[in-house]
Amino acid sequence: MESPEVRRRTMQAVKSKDTCIEMHVRRLLHAQGYRYRLHRADLPGCPDLVFRSRRKVIFIHGCFWHGHQCARGKRVPKTNTDYWTAKISRNSARDAATRDRLKGLGWKASIVWECELAKHTGAVLRKLSRFLGPVESKSG
Ligand SMILES: [Zn+2]
Numbered sequence: 059m060e061s062p063e064v065r066r067r068t069m070q071a072v073k074s075k076d077t078c079i080e081m082h083v084r085r086l087l088h089a090q091g092y093r094y095r096l097h098r099a100d101l102p103g104c105p106d107l108v109f110r111s112r113r114k115v116i117f118i119h120g121c122f123w124h125g126h127q128c129a130r131g132k133r134v135p136k137t138n139t140d141y142w143t144a145k146i147s148r149n150s151a152r153d154a155a156t157r158d159r160l161k162g163l164g165w166k167a168s169i170v171w172e173c174e175l176a177k178h179t180g181a182v183l184r185k186l187s188r189f190l191g192p193v194e195s196k197s198g
Pocket residue numbers: 121126127128129130131171172173174
């Protein structure tokens with residue numbers, strides 16, 4: 059059985075990893091000239107990157123935390139498996155509900171997964187450029 063302390067450490071480790079991949083994406087887009095706002099709490103799901111004039115948002119998801127269907131995402135801790143399985147499926151359900159709410163409000167969302175970024179940064183950048191459209195000289 060995993061102690062609350064161990065569980066807390068696991069969560070922190072996963073969260074700081076999420077922050078790290080988020081920084082990676084932010085740097086990539088910023089270098090291309092895209093301007094964005096961060097973590098707008100007035101939008102459903104508090105999206106990681108918000109492109110207001112384009113009405114588009116980007117979420118950067120850790121594969122474990124958000125239950126991605128990939129090798130990384132399917133790795134569930136061997137202790138407290140039920141706890142983690144339930145928690146992660148709640149997270150995925152909430153993500154889906156968030157995307158629906160954003161869509162209902164007229165916002166488009168794109169997701170960058172940790173594994174995509176680890177595999178091929180260039181492909182992620184191309185995907186996001188297609189999603190966002192051309193860089194404007196004015197900030198959004
Ligand atoms: Zn993944």
